[in-house]
Amino acid sequence: MKHTLTTLAALIAMSGAALAQTPAEKPAKPAKPPQAASAPASRAKAGEPGGDEELAIAALEGLMAQPAERALPILKKVLAGSQTTRVKQRALFVLSQIDSAEARQVLAQTSRSSDAAMRGEAIRAIGIGGDPKSLDALKEIYDTGSADVKQEVLQAWLISDHKEAVYQVALNAKTEDEANAAIRMLGAMGASEELRKLGDRPNASRGLVEAFAISGDLASLRKIAEGNGDREVRLDAIRKIGIVDSDAARTALRDIYTRSTDAGIKDAALQGMLIADDDEGVLALYRAAKTPDEKRALMRMLSTMDGEAALQAIDAALEDRK
């Protein structure tokens, strides 16, 4: 085993120009300009790895079969040395697989680096490592970081399934955009309990409505729709009930339409039924409609839906005229 390890170390050393000469904190490149929030992991871009890089990367793969106490010094050397950013990013992933305080410390240190590419990968590696203390320490980086860094931290929490941290961000968000980013993440994590807790608070956001719709949480959507919050958010919640593909959702929309006297709410319920493709429901409303105006509006909606129910309604309307 010792021979194997020596070979791996030699391979990595051979591929680096001047191994272990520069401190890890020193940025390998000038910090990159901020990128779109949706692409947080800023990786080394320059084309395909070259021959030396390939060799170093292959050697890093081999480290996975080695005991952690032997692999760790080599990884630290790579990170402190003059290897390319790409090789160092691979080393961070291997480091994320090592269960030791020293490995976690190196990751924590790199997650505060001014090199955006290394910092982003270190934050991701902390998420992969899943150490609770390291994950909690990301909160400080989140609070002080740019929009890109915040997104990187949210993704690390998603990777580690750290719902509580994302929930706290949504709860204490200073802007609607920030809250919506955290809520989207909670939706992706399937954190229905946390989303419901957010829904219990006044003034639910559109992001929350979207998360409830995607997770099929009809009860929470109805709660917002029938609450006293922002009217636009309530209308959005009614429309998005149509996304929930169930009989209960279709019944809810018919019920909201029938019970409301507010034209905006009725219109939102109809749009929800259009989204749900509930032509039978619209036909039932058409048959029960009391005024010619309402019948006309429902007939137009049925025509848009282009189903069998529309033909029935048209047929019945023409029959009535005879």
Place this chain on the structure above:
Amino acid sequence: MITDDELLLYYYRDGHDAAERARIGAALSEDPQLARRLHTLVARLDAAAAVPEVPVPDAAMQRWRDALDRASTETRAAPARRPFFADRRWQAAAAAVLVVTLAVTLQVLRPKTGPIFEAQTTVEPPPSGGAEASAYENGLKVYLASTERRLASLDNASPEERARLIETIIAQNRLYALAAERANEPQLARVLRAFNPILEDLRDGRSDASAADISQLSFELRVMQARLGAGATPPNML
């Protein structure tokens, strides 16, 4: 005794009447070993379905047809020696494998009421070591290897093909992350979950460094294969 093919037919809702389905369903909820067997079988089939489809050469197709004809004749002569794939139920299961990728995609995107999620709710964590765990790991290894191959093929794919491939990888990856979580493999689940944000960026065309992203993912896939291939996890490795 419930056989593997009975389990598969149950999983794919094919060939069992209601009473038989109820019997197998009850057995799955009561017998963790049986649930593990189903989990392992599904993992294997899923991995097999993940291998990219390639056109079957005419000659190979003809040989296959000839073999089926021969098998059919042999079956009539000696029913006890029926070849494996001449069994009608296995043919049904094989047909089901062909649509498993689509099923996986649908199950991930739809509310959690479909057969895949139903099956998983009954699956207990596999024991460490032993034939069952090894089959589970084998399925995972095949999945990781096929994903690496598919990532490598993205460069040569048309935009539509590329989008379809990435979508399939995302859907399967989510499923495997979920399976790893259920199999009490949180570290593996985290690694698999870490793939998805990058894959989603690739799908949405958001990433400005897609070659670097694919290269990083390929490295991580190889590392995880090496780790699984090494058998026991080295000391202090997660």
